[in-house]
Amino acid sequence: MKTNSRRDFLHKLAASAIAMPFFSSYTGFAQPGLLLPKQQNQVLRVALMGLGGYASRVAKAMQSCKRAKITGLISGTPAKLKEWGATYNIPERNRYNYENFDTIKDNPDIDAVYVITPNALHHEHAIRSARAGKHVICEKPMAINAAEGQEMVDACAKAGVKLLVGYRMHFEPNTLEVVRMRQAGELGQIMFFQGLSGFRIGDPNQWRLDKALAGGGALMDIGIYSINGARYMVGEEPVWVTAQETKTDTTKFKEGVDETIQFQLGFPSGAVASCLSTYNMNYLDRFFLNGTKGFAELQPATGYGPTKGRTNKGELSLPHVMHQTLQMDAMAGIILDNDVPTVSVDGQEGLKDLKIIDAIYRACATGTRQHIPA
Template identity: 50%
Template structure:
């Protein structure tokens, strides 16, 4: 996102504005009408990993989508497979485990593979999905290290398949409005951004608390939302970062990953941002102080409903299903045989992963990290 490059007006309208929402009368952040469902068949999506996000968000959302449908599942738990087959009328031929996954190449009923696995497993299954001849959606963060991201991008390019990352908020009306307000300088140039996301985590035995699987703690989970928020309201790439680990108030629980992390970005325009992510306390806010006013979203990053206001009054936008909008938007582009906009692809995913690793480097060394290179 060198000054507005990732979220330029042209790309924004081509990508975010192209998403098919639940109501055809809705408009995107620039007031353009949103298209309805594409004519013809829906693309079949197979969910890889049937954890809480697939169960509680993606599968229900796929019952509301216009351009795609739940066609298959990949799970290592036979009981889950039986449950999902019955609940969603999934044929046995479209059910795979991790050993039989590559046979998905022969299944013409499945067009897109959605990887919803622990972060450390994203690279393997994105590469295997591409090699099987399927388009891919990968949950964020895209991977743990930038090199993994590049391997994923290269595999999809070699297979002539497209790779999207699960940036659902790019299709969400309140977020689109925050992008517009910031990037179009509606209240003048942005001076300061607060972008933070955290919650109190439950089960200490879950994969998110294991560095080998997650790559880190809250930064590698909800922290990416805070990174994204600062980037998409400014429309700029940060040029430097400083960061600090918070204290470990529960050292036994957080022996493998960080508990809280703070970081500060500087942007080319002179804007600065301050962010917090945590597994020990709740915070969910995106606030921008501008030369002539301010705007904020709070809640800003959850599954909704989001809320917003500005120095001139409340932000009024429709409440929609984020996941349905995201998957419909991606699949609409695929159905039209067009190229996915940069801001939701692997290129954007790799930008974030580079920043996540730079934040860790800054916190570990106590130095300001130059991001201009």
């Protein structure tokens, strides 16, 4: 599909997502008899939605999974469906486009849909997947704001399916070692976190620089790593935020598309975080955590790996496995066996990040400290 026609197609999808009706809150239990784990032979069967660059990485990583496999494909590009179908041995009956994928409700070969489409489409695609009775794995950010995120959480609860978010770092061994040290008290009282997340973005015409599809700019794409990292590294939920936006290129970074944002978070214990999110600087992928008894540093902290780090006790050098392989095997356990991960990846986790993102944008717009709702 040509670039212009693809962008037109994505814009139409974005418009349909915005037009979707609101969902009321739902607090009931999962519907009995729906997607019983023991009926799935302990292998999670996944349909990938949105066959772009990141989906290619996920698909490659899943070839090494023991508990998850690709059994379906969803794309608006017929040539991709044909190519991917041949590559991953997906029969034509399990290949869908964005107009007909609701019929997956009648397909017993698919347990979950992994939504890897542009940010503004997550809301619609996740809700439609839930209505079809399929578990939902959604790339981050889960939605473009907390209101949409809440509707996704409610829709999945109403349908009796699980909603997980693609937080691959929650399963990375060196990251989890730092979390373990903090939880064990080895770092003492946590006082400070620094998160640096950024790179120089290329093609000015890509969807990530289109507010209608991305929902923002660097903060939605790369800055979310520092937002989420601050939470699991400090081990608390922030209660306030201040933020400042800097924009040097108004041609590439149009209204509503942030180039660089510095933000500061305050936690109930008194710990603070200082973070940077940017699309205009390379070599920014670092987490630093400081406590009264020690420190931990990860650099690179959130790239595709290998993750490297050190603490006051020495180097962190746990073996590297493709992050998405670890993620998908772990998510299979969460969905099929109700496993509880060390760091949550459920819809509520995604919603917490969205509330912080909303507050950061408010802080940039007003120049004042913003309260972060629980």
